Amino acid sequence: MEGLRRGVLLAATALLFAAVMLPEVAAVRYIVGSSKGWSSSVNYTIWAQDKKFYNGDWLFFVYDRNQMNVLEVNQTNYENCISDHPLHNWTTGAGRDVVPLNITKTFYFISGNGFCFGGMKVAIHVLNPPPPPSASPMKSSSPPSLPSAFRSRIFVPALFAVAAVWDSLLLLL
Numbered sequence: 001m002e003g004l005r006r007g008v009l010l011a012a013t014a015l016l017f018a019a020v021m022l023p024e025v026a027a028v029r030y031i032v033g034s035s036k037g038w039s040s041s042v043n044y045t046i047w048a049q050d051k052k053f054y055n056g057d058w059l060f061f062v063y064d065r066n067q068m069n070v071l072e073v074n075q076t077n078y079e080n081c082i083s084d085h086p087l088h089n090w091t092t093g094a095g096r097d098v099v100p101l102n103i104t105k106t107f108y109f110i111s112g113n114g115f116c117f118g119g120m121k122v123a124i125h126v127l128n129p130p131p132p133p134s135a136s137p138m139k140s141s142s143p144p145s146l147p148s149a150f151r152s153r154i155f156v157p158a159l160f161a162v163a164a165v166w167d168s169l170l171l172l173l
């Protein structure tokens with residue numbers, strides 16, 4: 001009986017620990033352009049400027065596959081909207097492209113077919129991940145403005161839910 005109780009207590013402690021710790025290290029999947037997706041009605045400079053992208057996060061491009069695409073280019077070609085020689089063509093054909101931000105650098109994405117000239121371009125500055133949370137996550141002395149504290153509020157399942165809503169919206173179009 002004693003062993004069982006200890007086991008339950010251990011499991012509960014582990015669960016509580018996981019609930020506290022997991023959001024701190026979870027990678028974030030950003031829907032580029034949020035609810036408007038990858039389209040010509042978003043200023044992506046403004047969309048990106050209040051976000052911190054970390055190595056390990058993901059970008060999710062949602063768009064009209066018959067018109068736009070997702071091309072990673074270098075800085076020169078980003079500035080001049082030249083899509084002829086992309087560094088990486090992320091277009092899969094479904095209008096739903098996932099890009100892992102797995103290198104600490106600035107990624108430059110444009111849409112070809114002329115849409116870059118209309119503003120469909122985004123530069124994503126990827127930072128090293130924030131330092132791991134300290135041994136005591138409940139510590140009241142850590143200021144709430146730390147990046148890790150900020151990221152702990154981002155609820156990844158919620159982002160997937162947003163993506164699901166997006167999918168059903170686009171099906172209606």
Ligand SMILES: *[C@@H]1O[C@H](CO)[C@@H](O)[C@H](O)[C@H]1NC(C)=O
Binds near residue numbers: 074075076077085
């Ligand atoms: C980008 O690539 C083009 C060739 O497509 C090259 O001429 C240019 O020098 C490159 N720019 C940078 C910053 O690497």
Ligand SMILES: *[C@@H]1O[C@H](CO)[C@@H](O)[C@H](O)[C@H]1NC(C)=O
Binds near residue numbers: 069086089091112
């Ligand atoms: C990118 O890849 C897609 C899918 O393979 C292809 O249809 C498209 O022509 C490519 N675009 C460029 C600019 O390479």
Ligand SMILES: *[C@@H]1O[C@H](CO)[C@@H](O)[C@H](O)[C@H]1NC(C)=O
Binds near residue numbers: 100102103
């Ligand atoms: C980053 O992801 C791409 C696409 O999955 C892969 O080709 C590349 O090897 C990865 N780079 C690193 C440094 O993990």
Ligand SMILES: *[C@@H]1O[C@H](CO)[C@@H](O)[C@H](O)[C@H]1NC(C)=O
Binds near residue numbers: 043044045046118
């Ligand atoms: C996006 O907004 C920035 C900052 O307000 C502005 O400088 C830039 O010209 C805008 N870009 C487009 C394509 O409208």
